[in-house]
Amino acid sequence: MTDIRKPVADLLTDYDIFDPEFVKNPYPGYSEIRESQCPIAHTDRYQGSWLPTRYEDVVAIAQEFETFTSRQILVMPPAEGRNEGAYAGVAAPPITSDPPDHHWHRRLILPIFSPQSVAKYEQGTRDLCNALIDEFIDKGTADAAADYAQHIPVRVIATMLGVPLEMEPEFTEWVRGVLENMTDGEVRIKAFRNIVEFFIGQVEDRKKNPRENDLITELMNAEVEGKKVPIEYVLGVCQLMLVAGIDTTWSAIGSCMWHMAKHPEHRKQLRENPDLWPTAIEELLRVYAPVTMARIVDHDIEFQGCPMKAGDRVLMAFPAANRDPRQFENPDEVILDRENNRHVAFGSGIHRCAGSNLARLEVRVALQTWLARIPEFKLVDPTAVTWVGGQVHGPRSCMVKF
Amino acid sequence: MKVSVDYDSCHGHQMCAIAAPEIFGSDEIGNAKILITGEVPEALHGKVRRAESNCPERAITISE
Numbered sequence: 001m002t003d004i005r006k007p008v009a010d011l012l013t014d015y016d017i018f019d020p021e022f023v024k025n026p027y028p029g030y031s032e033i034r035e036s037q038c039p040i041a042h043t044d045r046y047q048g049s050w051l052p053t054r055y056e057d058v059v060a061i062a063q064e065f066e067t068f069t070s071r072q073i074l075v076m077p078p079a080e081g082r083n084e085g086a087y088a089g090v091a092a093p094p095i096t097s098d099p100p101d102h103h104w105h106r107r108l109i110l111p112i113f114s115p116q117s118v119a120k121y122e123q124g125t126r127d128l129c130n131a132l133i134d135e136f137i138d139k140g141t142a143d144a145a146a147d148y149a150q151h152i153p154v155r156v157i158a159t160m161l162g163v164p165l166e167m168e169p170e171f172t173e174w175v176r177g178v179l180e181n182m183t184d185g186e187v188r189i190k191a192f193r194n195i196v197e198f199f200i201g202q203v204e205d206r207k208k209n210p211r212e213n214d215l216i217t218e219l220m221n222a223e224v225e226g227k228k229v230p231i232e233y234v235l236g237v238c239q240l241m242l243v244a245g246i247d248t249t250w251s252a253i254g255s256c257m258w259h260m261a262k263h264p265e266h267r268k269q270l271r272e273n274p275d276l277w278p279t280a281i282e283e284l285l286r287v288y289a290p291v292t293m294a295r296i297v298d299h300d301i302e303f304q305g306c307p308m309k310a311g312d313r314v315l316m317a318f319p320a321a322n323r324d325p326r327q328f329e330n331p332d333e334v335i336l337d338r339e340n341n342r343h344v345a346f347g348s349g350i351h352r353c354a355g356s357n358l359a360r361l362e363v364r365v366a367l368q369t370w371l372a373r374i375p376e377f378k379l380v381d382p383t384a385v386t387w388v389g390g391q392v393h394g395p396r397s398c399m400v401k402f
Numbered sequence: 403m404k405v406s407v408d409y410d411s412c413h414g415h416q417m418c419a420i421a422a423p424e425i426f427g428s429d430e431i432g433n434a435k436i437l438i439t440g441e442v443p444e445a446l447h448g449k450v451r452r453a454e455s456n457c458p459e460r461a462i463t464i465s466e
Contacts, residue, residue: 059458110431115416278420282456340455342417348458352413357432 023389030320049313058321062348068295079185092240129369145398149253199238251394255288280336286343377402403442411461422449
């Protein structure tokens, strides 16, 4: 597909979240919209959407789940054919669920992701990070995104799901197909079908060969009000864990690595004061929040002067909200011991990222392990770093030397 | 100082437990749980204020 984009005439009325410059660095654009007379921008591109950029507006929309529904949550409309065929009913609960079903869709998986539950993955994640570093530490150079960050969440999630780790390349390709190639409908559909077919195979295998201490088995056996949960729910949760648990977290790890490569003073600060880690991770998540989600407007409403119509898409620009100067002092600055940080990198309200405790564990362990073994490093060429954006923002190639 | 959590507003961000792990923990589904009864020890007042000012849902109330 040739990509001949119409130049953006005016960010407030014609923003393009897939514009290459915006993908690379969306923050000046968010700021321009946020500080304008029209902090909720609109575009007709990709069948149209609204883009709130102020913290207060993003949070208000996230809280109003009856008006701003999660019928669709991607920043692009579904690809053609997505809602047809045998898998049309497979969504990604609970992220794609609205109350009342949202309650049980979420309740069933929350215990898996509590801080006390995810703690058991810390040592495995550390071992994995060390093994990745072993591969390149003697070379004096590595791609912090492609050789390191990209491999961490996919293996952690595959371990959690009890699916073959050797399939990492396929999982990565499918997830990128769903989240990173959003303007190519065929790639998206194919990736989605691959994911669903893979998990149907996993479910069938478990019916024949029962397993113990197995997450997919537990989901298959889960009951709500005395009835087994539908298979679409099981497949949907598996899909969500793969799609939402991989690209997002590796993007966050990659952005943090990119930051650390450029900021020796922050590496030093963490070395000298390891107690700072938990606070520092929250600050890095604020500044480099990777995820933008969408909502669908339920009924015609005027929101902050914007005439929103039923069915309109609203992009929940959490990265923009996290840099609103009305909420955060010196919002573009990374202050590792920031005192007040009500960041919404994981969203707000009933759809708070279910995997947030796992994500922050992975980001922390990835950074700690790298910094312990490679305390000094820098970017090979700052202009050569490549990024993806749209739904998830983060580096895809980030060469560093040490 | 006393501290309370509005459990209807809490959605389990766990920012309170990061700021003040001596006072806040997690229940079975990852929502906030207060680990102490009665007064917050004075040495932890700063951490509890930080927990309050880091909660994205504004679910924490401090009374002094």
